[in-house]
Amino acid sequence: MDYLIAIVLFAISSSVTPGPNNITIMASGVNFGIRRSMPLFLGICVGFAVMLLLVGIGFGQIFEKIPTLHIFIKFIGTLYLLYLAFLIATADEITMSNTPAKPLTFMKGALFQWLNAKAWVVATGAIAAFTTVGVDFYTQNIIIALTFLVISFPCVGIWLFFGSTLKKRLKSKQHRKVFNYSMGGLLVISVIPVIKELSVQLTQ
Incomplete structure (x- = not known):
């Protein structure tokens, strides 16, 4: 019981x-x-829970054997996050154009976890802290992934609800622009x- 708590x-x-x-949602x-989010x-x-499960099953071991692969994914992920920051910052401008802006899809949200540095830190940290090799290792991984799946809905949902509430208050285009630049x-x-x-790893 203490373990689950x-x-x-x-x-x-x-x-x-x-x-x-949370910033993106x-x-x-x-x-x-x-609704559209x-x-x-x-x-x-769902994507983070799946990532946790896969990291526990073997991705962590692969990165230990091929550290350059981890650095490569982290580099690509950083570039993507910076691009995403640009999209968030300019969201109001995009909405005002002829082509309506579209929210990110389910698949993009799920794949985003593999490019999210915080997600990697949390996933590897959870597996390292709450599993014991040889003692129902895969069962422990499943418990961790399911726990995060259940917990993430209300925790991430708070940020989505907060954003939706802010939408009612940020009716001014200028206010929306300031908010988007702040989030970016x-x-x-x-x-x-x-x-x-990354700079330290690449200069070593």
Whole structure:
């Protein structure tokens, strides 16, 4: 029981804190509302649980044997996050163009986890902290993944609801633009530690 409580507390603290997932879903809630953001919301929650399961099964071991592969994925992921920050910052401008902006899909939300540096840190940290090799290892992985799946819905959902609530208050295009630039800026700030780590790894 103590084991499960520990996982739940870890899942809550890591899922509800600011990061690329929550910033992205809040920005989507502001710009598209809850209903149109649901595919992205489900993609984030389900995608991270699947990622956790796969990391536990073997991806962590692969990266230990081929560290350059991990660096490559982290580099591509950082570029994608910076591009996503640009899309969030300019979302209001895109909405005003002739082609209506579209929220991210379920699949993009799920695949986004593999390019999300925070998701990697949380996934590897959870597997390292809450599994014991040789002692029902795969059962432990499934428990961790299911716990995060259940916990992520209310934790990420708070950010989506908050974004949707803000939408009612940010009726001014100028206010919406300021918000989007702020969210884009926060996403860039969340990537800075990864960029620093990458620069160290690439110069070694």
